[in-house]
Amino acid sequence: MTNAVTQEVLITGGGLAGGALALALAQAGLRVTLIDREVPAVHADPGFDGRSYALALGSKRLLANIGLWQAVAENAQPINGIKVSDGRAGEGPLSPFHLAFDAAEIEEGPMGYLLEDRFLRQAMLSALAESGVTHLTGQTVVAQEAEGSRIWVSLESGDSHDAALLIGCDGRQSGTAKRAGIGRTGWGYGQTAVVCAVSHEADHGGIAHQFFMPSGPLAILPLPGRRSSIVWSETDARAAELMALDDADFLDALRPAFGSFLGDISLAGMRFSYSLGLTLADSFVAPRLALAGDAAHGVHPIAGQGLNAGLRDVAALADVLETARMRGEDIGSALVLARYQQWRRFDTATLAVATDSFNRLFSNDNPLLRGLRDLGLGAVNALPGVRRAFIREAAGLTGDLPRLMRS
Numbered sequence: 001m002t003n004a005v006t007q008e009v010l011i012t013g014g015g016l017a018g019g020a021l022a023l024a025l026a027q028a029g030l031r032v033t034l035i036d037r038e039v040p041a042v043h044a045d046p047g048f049d050g051r052s053y054a055l056a057l058g059s060k061r062l063l064a065n066i067g068l069w070q071a072v073a074e075n076a077q078p079i080n081g082i083k084v085s086d087g088r089a090g091e092g093p094l095s096p097f098h099l100a101f102d103a104a105e106i107e108e109g110p111m112g113y114l115l116e117d118r119f120l121r122q123a124m125l126s127a128l129a130e131s132g133v134t135h136l137t138g139q140t141v142v143a144q145e146a147e148g149s150r151i152w153v154s155l156e157s158g159d160s161h162d163a164a165l166l167i168g169c170d171g172r173q174s175g176t177a178k179r180a181g182i183g184r185t186g187w188g189y190g191q192t193a194v195v196c197a198v199s200h201e202a203d204h205g206g207i208a209h210q211f212f213m214p215s216g217p218l219a220i221l222p223l224p225g226r227r228s229s230i231v232w233s234e235t236d237a238r239a240a241e242l243m244a245l246d247d248a249d250f251l252d253a254l255r256p257a258f259g260s261f262l263g264d265i266s267l268a269g270m271r272f273s274y275s276l277g278l279t280l281a282d283s284f285v286a287p288r289l290a291l292a293g294d295a296a297h298g299v300h301p302i303a304g305q306g307l308n309a310g311l312r313d314v315a316a317l318a319d320v321l322e323t324a325r326m327r328g329e330d331i332g333s334a335l336v337l338a339r340y341q342q343w344r345r346f347d348t349a350t351l352a353v354a355t356d357s358f359n360r361l362f363s364n365d366n367p368l369l370r371g372l373r374d375l376g377l378g379a380v381n382a383l384p385g386v387r388r389a390f391i392r393e394a395a396g397l398t399g400d401l402p403r404l405m406r407s
């Protein structure tokens with residue numbers, strides 16, 4: 001092995017989870033190396049990722065605590081309410097059965113924020129450059145080996161690095177998990193999300209709409225100004241057709257599903273598509289190794305919770321490692337890693353089951369199921385206590401909150 005470099009923590013994968021974790025750990029005083037196979041110019045390109053994230057209030061607090069929120073705040077749209085409704089193409093999101101959540105029902109203010117990937121990604125790259133984190137870009141991890149009190153990672157370039165702990169934040173196909181022999185449970189949904197931003201005539205008032213169509217959900221999420229981000233989940237075949245249409249034909253296809261409640265719509269940028277599936281790592285830890293973000297759990301975007309769950313891993317892991325270090329414990333020991341796994345695995349398995357069941361329950365036109373779910377929506381809407389519980393859950397304010405997610 002050549003060019004060995006010693007650190008306390010190595011992170012494979014400098015996406016949003018890996019980047020946030022590197023910043024959080026560096027802030028806690030750990031020596032961190034973050035490795036990503038892309039170069040920053042790829043991540044910083046506005047055409048890299050068309051997603052806008054619905055970030056729960058808990059995630060916003062984490063981003064503020066690691067010094068990122070200040071740089072993105074002016075481009076973030078507060079979510080003042082969420083409307084969930086059932087329907088068929090052509091009915092628009094004004095179906096008589098709906099569920100409405102209003103941020104005024106909780107005292108913390110907006111339940112979350114919409115933020116475009118390009119702003120968050122740019123802020124993260126700038127913060128990393130000033131953080132003291134060793135950020136290796138354009139470098140692919142190809143091998144790893146735990147040995148005694150260290151774990152070694154080899155790069156395609158021939159370089160190697162070692163640390164007390166390796167954290168895999170390398171996404172749904174996590175090579176870190178595979179190389180450690182961690183299996184996965186999951187399946188594809190046969191659905192693809194078509195994502196784009198649209199401009200519209202009327203103000204959205206900060207309201208996010210989730211509109212359940214038989215072939216998959218359509219989310220209309222408020223962005224700053226008279227713009228919204230669309231996440232339109234369709235069957236793979238239909239999504240491929242939609243992606244192949246020119247802009248005018250695409251808008252003609254979108255209009256009946258979107259409805260007219262925001263006036264006429266036009267495209268505000270490129271279209272992107274993401275194949276949808278569920279993947280859950282059978283374990284979040286292995287000797288000298290932990291998984292976080294999509295490497296640990298990739299869920300359907302139906303509830304906009306994937307990155308939020310990843311950021312909760314980040315906050316929990318930072319909490320566990322910082323405490324262990326203060327106590328003089330070995331941060332890569334099985335005992336310390338078990339605390340992280342115990343904190344996060346049950347929560348994320350529950351999220352995976354919930355998003356999977358939701359998608360199955362709503363992505364069909366079975367009249368019996370339609371009747372039941374409309375009854376369910378109406379019942380939850382009629383119960384203020386249950387509604388408030390849902391709002392607190394969506395805002396990421398429930399459960400055992402890690403320090404970085406507290407106000």
Ligand SMILES: Cc1cc2nc3c(=O)[nH]c(=O)nc-3n(C[C@H](O)[C@H](O)[C@H](O)COP(=O)(O)OP(=O)(O)OC[C@H]3O[C@@H](n4cnc5c(N)ncnc54)[C@H](O)[C@@H]3O)c2cc1C
Nearest residue numbers: 013015016017037053054141170171293294304306307308
């Ligand atoms: C359509 C859609 C909408 C969504 N909307 C929301 C939302 O509103 N709210 C929300 O919370 N979540 C949402 N999500 C989920 C969210 O996008 C993901 O959970 C999140 O982006 C995952 O980030 P990550 O950093 O864990 O993984 P990734 O973004 O996959 O990052 C993995 C990184 O690892 C690097 N890497 C991989 N292998 C190697 C290697 N061998 N060596 C070096 N580097 C490597 C890659 O280059 C990459 O940078 C949505 C998802 C989709 C598909």
